[in-house]
Structure formats: structure tokens, C-alpha cells
Amino acid sequence: MDFAEIKKNSPIYTPSMVSCATSPQNVSKNRYTDVLALNSTRVKLGEDERYINADYLMNGRLIACQAPIPTTVEDFLEMIVQEEPAMVVMLTRCQEGFGVKATPYWGYAYQNGQAVFGKYTVTTLDTLYPDVKESEYQHDLQIRHLQILEGNKAYSFVQIHYLGWPDMGVPKHPENLVDLIYAQVLIGATDTFAKRNTIVVHCSAGVGRTGVYCILSRIIDQVVHSILEKTTFYQAHPRKDTPKIVADIDKAIDKVVDAALQNEEPVPFSSWETLIPQMILSMRNERPLMVQKDEQYGFIFDSLDYFYSHAISVIEQYYEVADALEPLLQPIHKDVLLEFISRNQF
Template sequence: MAANSDGKDYNAYLDSWNYYKLHGFKTETIFIPHSRSEEPVTSNMDISTGHIVLSYMEDHLKNKDRLDQEWEALCAYEADPASTKVASDPANARKNRYSDILPYDHSRVVLISAANVSGSDYINASTIMDHDPRNPAYIATQGPLPHTVADFWQMIWEQGSVVIVMLSKMTENGEAMCHRYWPEEGSDLYHIYEVHLVSEHIWCDDYLVRSFYLKNLQTNETRTVTQFHFLTWPDLGVPSSIKALLDFRRKVNKSYRGRSCPIAVHCSDGCGRTGTYTLVDMVINRMTKGAKEIDIAATLEHIRDQRMNMVKTKEQFQFALAAVAEEVNAILKALPQ
């Protein structure tokens, strides 16, 4: 069951997975010709706001001094509150991939300890709110470690996430970035969560899409979860193609449209690439919903209030500006003049 190459059947394809609940099924790898880009979605973007934002971003991208000043101000910004007492607890230390990247107490994802394999409520993950403090828009998290995979799936289940965005490879330059948290084929059991790999869709050289069945063996409930895996974004760097990342983001949002659950986003540390993707997605979403004022730096500060070090390098911030500018430009061209 392959989606067609232009993605029109993709949502219908997602819905059709219920078939697999009732029938035996086998993992399939599908190569999908990448015949054309995903088009920008229908937008309610205010045209004058679009032009103002485009002018602002192009100015920053052309004016190195202005970009340097903005980045210096962002680096000097300090989140408040910024306590990481729970993450720093010796009992939780081994669950952190990096000792200097920890979730804040006020925004950390809290697991149900009674359902946890080690009786803990801790995972190195942060909820990221946009406007609605009751509903997180994202979960920013580190790439799972071998001993935190069950915690990861517990988080996905309890937070109701049905979309995972993975932005790193498993290893880069000989260093482990993320433990494989899904079966290579068939199904694996992670504590009380059974994960079945339904299919793997290779869309292009830059990314692929995997579909999973996630089953809670305590309740016998099942859900479908889609993982979008971007393959060509180096650690501490930026993708070589803005267009590839924007196409990837549109495909993520196409499958996610109409849902109210948070998107789980991770790279290795859950900050650099994760923060950059989150910033780009949040800003474009705000604009397409008709926001009259957009402040990219203030939006990043808002994200950094909820997880430390989101967007780790000036190059990543510059890439985010360029990506937003390119998407805004595409939307403006598509709008009736």
C-alpha cells in the first residue's frame, strides 16, 4: 500500500492502517519517486505582515552586523525560572544523554511513575507551548538511550503524540546520536508497549517516513504513530537544502493537520536541530494563521524559556531566518495579488 508520489493519498493512507489491526501484516520498504515538491498549504497570512517579515529577515541575512548583534543578545538571554533540580538528581543522571542539557523543572514531561519500568517519572524531555498553556505544541526531547527507550514510548503514549520528527542519524562521525527505538522489522516489546514497524517509505535522499503500530499491553489499546526521519542534517550544522527541509515540514504537517496532540521532536540532545525545526515551524504556523506581528528573536526566547539551548549556533539561527523567508516568499507568490 504505497502513497502516490505527490502525497495526495497520504492522509487516506494513514487512515487505512486500521486494516492492519485485523489482519496479519509484514513490514514493507517502499521507494517513492520524489517527483515534485510539496506545495505551501493554503494560508491566511496577512499580505502586509508577510512583506514586513520578509523585509526584516532579508535585512538580517544581508546585514552581518545586525545578525551578530541579534545573536549576541539571544546568547545573553537567561530563562527564568531555570531550575533543573529533578534532572540533576543522581537517580536521574544516567537518563541524560548529555550532562549539560537538562529539562527545566517547570516544563519537563512528567511520566506516570506507576506505569514506568523503573518506577520513575523522569525523562529528558520538555513540553513546548505556543499560545495555549493547556496544550503543548511540541515535545522536545533527546534521542533515546538504550535504557530509556521504554520511557520514550511511555511518553509518546501518555502525551498522545502520533507524529515523531527525528532529525539525526543513529550515529554521526562514529558518535552515538540516538539508539534505535523501533524494530528493524516486525515488532519489539518495550516494557508494556509493543511497537510494530508497519512500513518504511523512502521519499527522497533527505528523508523517509516510517509507520508504527503502538499497543499498550495493559489496556490493549492500539494507535498508529508516524515517524518522519530527516537524514541529512549534521550535528551542530544546518541542512544543505532549505527546500528539502521545507518540503519535509509540509509533509509532517500534512499528516498532522487537525490534531491537537503535541509533535515529538528530537535530534541527539533535543536542542540544536530540534530547536531550529521548532522555531521554523512555530513561526510559519503563526504567520499562516494570520498573526499580525512576528518577532523571530522573541519567539526563540519564548522557546528557550521552556528548554535550554534551543537553536545552538548562529548558523542555525541564520538558517531558520532563511527558511522562514523562503516559505513566506512562496506563500506570497501563491496568494492572489
């Protein structure tokens, strides 16, 4: 199925399906007027179910959301505390060209590593590389160990921040994004995070780059663990139960895709030509516009081709996630990433 067919077969949303997002009290919380959270899959904040531009994907395994705007940073942090993700994956710079794409929700080193947003204080406990201003970064990757303080309660998580992905485009090389996913899976397999399986993903709008990443992350995570045959490590840290949150539209697609991904045998590369369009349509039932461009669609296949051709034979030699993925990490980040994980005792 080509991308034009995906767009043709994507659900059409009526105003009633996004009525919460467009209500007078919530419309200003959306970064873009055409990217809205659905009533059926939106994340609901607190007992009063307040609105945030974020949707559950893939039965709650992932949360896709927009980057915070100045007036929603506190809501974003509340979502993190409420949903308890192991990681937040950020796929945009805060500023790209002349446009503001995201509001920082952490404190940089030049801010003494701390920032206050309403009732929350966010402290940067550690970083992969020196946390200079964004314009001064020497790498496309930064990883932060962040802590949210609310009174005497603290919640820590890891933010993986990728700066090498242009808006409405794709990274220069598939291996750069695949390496990012290796880092996510590697950190997620540590004792600290293995029982916290939800991951929050955002770019600016939370649909284009975010959609590509969610597809690839889900596939690579499944293939890695299925090759490792649910080792004792994997069995000792099962996924926590998550609510069955799906849209009412076309549930059959969800069942087909989920059945393939839950198969104990790794899905062969040839099957993804059929499954990836189904996954995108499934995601578009949960969040509109996921994977925006034909170029992004092609990049998914390029990245999977790279993963299958370079990684499968290596992973098959090992039994543990860390052992299998460490040899696959790009040399530019490998040593500093492993030191970061060790230093923070994840």
C-alpha cells in the same frame, strides 16, 4: 537582535531549577550532562511523575526531547502513549561519524518490522521508502507509520525522520527543511490526526536542530492556516485544550509571541526579525539552549525567506490545507508522500 545578544539575554539556570534531572535516580537518564529538563516544564511520566529528558514548549503544542538512550527507550514510548502526539519528528541519524546520536525505538524491515522494549512492542506498519539500514538510505527523508502495543492496547503515530541535517550545523538547502514541515502539516491536517495536535521533536540533545525546527514549524503552520482563514476544515478540527505550561521567567515574552501567532492575519515577513529572537528566548525559558549556533539562527531566516518568497502566493489560491501544500512539495518526494498518506488512509 543578533545571536550574541540572545545568548546574553538567555535565562541563567540554578541547580534548584533542574534538581529533578540531576537527582541520583535520574542523572543517568540524560544523554548529555549539560542538557537537562527543567522542573517547571518537564514532561512527567505516570501518576508518580517520573523523569524523562523532555520539556513542553509553546503552551504544550510541542514537546522537545533528547533522543532515547538504551535505558530510556521504554520511557520514551511511555511518553508517546501518554501524550498522544500525532507525529514524532526525528532530526538526527542514529549514528553520525563515529558517535551514537540516538537509539532506534522502532523495528527495521530486516528485523521483521518489529522490536520489543520492555512492556512495549513497536511495529512498523508502513514506510515511505524501503526501510533498509540507515547506512544504506538513498534519501534524506524517511516516514514511518508506527504502532505501539502494550498488552491489548495499541497506539499509532507517524514518525518523520530527516537524515540530512548534520549535528551542530544546518541542512544544505532551506527548501529541504521547509518541505519536511509541509509534510508534517499535510499529515497533521488529515482526518486521522487533525484532532491530535501535539508534536514531539527530537534530534540528539533536543536543543539545536530541535530548536530550529520548532520555531519554523510553529511559524509555517500558523501562516498556512491564517492564510486559509480558518476554513470549515480547520474549524471542524479545533486544537484540543492543552495545559498552560510555561516557565515563571519572563512570561511577557510568551504573551507577545503567542498574541502574534494567534492573530488571524498572517504575520508579515518583516515582523519576524523582532519576533524570532523573542520566540527563542521564550523557548529557552522552557528548555535550555534551544537553537545553539549562530549558523542555525541565520538558517531560520533563510528558511522563512524561502517560504515567504515561494509559498505565500500559492497558498492564497486555495481553501484547504492539502490543496494548498501539495503543489509546494518537492517533486522528489511528492508522489510517494501522497501515496503513503492515501495507502494508510490517514
